[in-house]
Amino acid sequence: METEKLQSPIVHLAPLDQVLALGRANSLWPMTFGLACCAIEMMAAGASRFDLARFGAEVFRPSPRQCDVMIVAGTISKKMEPAVKTLYDQMPEPKWVIAMGNCAISGGPFVFPGQYGIVEGADKFLPVDIYIPGCPPRPEALIEGILELEEKITGSRRWPRVQCG
Amino acid sequence: MDQRSTTDLLYIAAFFLGGLGFAIGPFIIATLFAPRGTRNISRKTNQLIECGIAPIGDAWIRYGVIYYLYALIFLAFDVDVLFLFPVAMAYNKVKALGIGDFVEVVLFVGILSLALVYAWNKGVFEWKRKNYNRQ
């Protein structure tokens, strides 16, 4: 994964970066990149009940040039891997990757000795920022993943964290 | 050049520069503040987008002529509308026959829409495949 170090922008003002980060964090445009079952949960998250629009992430752009987040939702097979790499390259910087579901994290239920068809995890060839476990993870888990990404971008969490238990 | 026309020229220049600023400004801001270069893992950043697959064949091919005719008709009416702007500005200013201006505009648009009627008869809008070179 030879990702050369990104040169910093020409003009580099700290407070301005804060404003930019806040703007980017609250308008993450995901790419319609559903592979398998997790894609249906991603659609359910974008639909009326678990509305992603509340977090500015409901605009699913089909073309990689116009999106910021690649949500890898599903199993990456070895035949699909070059296509995923091309899509990742075609996304403009700054870009992030969310690995949604066990298949994207580690190959999930399709890993067995002698398996010939799938890549065991998106982080084998993508710099993944957020991992969302589950098979498929509930739409709330995807929303929590997006909030986690916002915290990673801006450094502070705007939405209350739900303490379970 | 008396004093009044120079102020008019200044207004136009100001509007022009303002427009230019709004047009070029985002480019400048983007180059200054955006990160340079993109992290890529298979050197495909500038590849044409075709759903993740390398495009097959070349896009510069002999294309169906329907699209060209469609564009021509749009151009004709675009210029037609362009000419209507000054007409709209000078409408009813010159105290000639009240109805004269209206007749002129109708005449002008009528002649141009003849092109549309001609194209309609020739079947440009049916969008059928032109298969004259293959039976």
Place this chain on the structure above:
Amino acid sequence: MAEMGLAEIKQALSGLAVTDEIEVVKTIPAPPPAEGEEPGKPVEVKEKIQQTMLFTPDYAKKGYHLDVKVTPEDVVTAARILIGQEFFLEAITGVDWIKEGQIEVVYDFNLWQKLCRVVIRTRTDRAKPEVPTISDIYSGANWHERETHDFFGVVFTGHPDLSPLLLPEDADFHPLLKDFKA
């Protein structure tokens, strides 16, 4: 039930059924014990009998009505008979019998109007499996055969394009064979 239809099909396909040698285990009852010694045990003996491989198993348990085993060349004639009787092709399955060194290709046919599921089987040698294609009769078989070629390496002679369907384009391995190592 599809009795009438079944008898018709059975009669039509009986010409193609292959006669095989099957090992049948027979138990010969022990000979009546003479006075002195203890009674003899029934002895098992394996016998090879000629049997035409055309069965009508009970549908409730097996799920199909007619099971015919044909030689690979007769698959095309069987398919032509069946499309004449308006059957449609449900699936083509490959089974790798590694112990007998054979690959079995199973064709499932079914009817729309009546419930009558017919199974046609063929066996080819495992080293060089070859079965003639029926994709010109049943166009749906085109993809089924490409998939069976992907997984078992069965070469369907006469198939327009046997390139991998589900595996990557340059795949040369056949994963569902029993001796496939990843």
Place this chain on the structure above:
Amino acid sequence: MSAEVIDKSLETFVLNLGPQHPATHGVLRVKLTMDGEYIVHAEPVLGYIHRMHEKMGENRTWAQFMPNTGRLDYLAALSYNHGYAMAAERAEGIEVPERAEYIRCITVEMNRIASHLLWFGAFVLDLGGFTPLLYAFDDREQILDLLESVTGARLTFCYFRFGGVYNDIDDNFITGCREFIKRLRSRMPMYHDLVTKNIILIKRLKDIGPISQDMCRRYGATGPVLRGSGVNFDVRKHEPYSVYPEFDFDIPVYTECDSMARYMVRMDEMEQSMRIVEQGLNKLPEGPVMAAKAPKILKPAKGDYYCAVEAARGSFGIRLVSDGTNTPYRLKLRSPTFSNLSLFSEACQGMLLPDALALMGTLDLVIPEIDR
């Protein structure tokens, strides 16, 4: 378009309706040779989500394969659980108690409604209308809540066991189902008025994408695609299984063979499934939900078995070859959308691209089920 004609017209180019495309609802790639906006030749390319289900079938015990059936067609996963459970029960000869059979039919039909609702939303989204998706998903979430309270999963169910179901349904599931049916019945007229009678939808679907009966037979298409071409073939009536003979419902069949017919078949099927669920809830018998002597380790007798069920997209068949051990020797999954999609390249010959996408929407594809 014969081959030499294509070479003569130099205006054809190859367009990738590739793995990442909003209209393919998954990772199906179609290589389109186009002449302007008309399709000269379409060739679907599969395998981008091949997850080796059949290879896994050969190295797992019979019970361990049940979660896989939930991940084949995850929009109507319960019918796949049903097909696999029934295949093994037939092979082993296990008797399923009456109440479990009723619960199976009720949950399978609710799952079918959820699958058709999602298809309805996604299909109208393909044609350009966004709002029906939000309404359809809202209804679907109601079903998912009900099914989740009983099975524990929203999408990839693993609820059936050999010999019955995992746990019993309780009263608020029954009242919940009745309320849902009342609510959906009140909304269906709105869907029909706003979408089915919409002139744009009619213009996009009427007489578009004809699939003749002969083409259906040659390709083995089943399910709503076949019933849209005038053939009354539904495995629930053709091969009565489980307790479907006890329900009185009919099979919507349209004979126009075009995309509008396939659209109407699915819309009417939602109504039929609701009738089945209602009758199922009224006639739900008491009793155990698990067979008394269901064997812990399943060892079906040697030989091969075939079992077909009516999934939301067509007849899903399982061919089991068992060699008497506790792992299947070979497990073939006959996927309905595999055969439905195989007729796509012949059906969309010479069509406009938007019409071909409308046709692909009416085939109702779930790509991991095609690639298995």
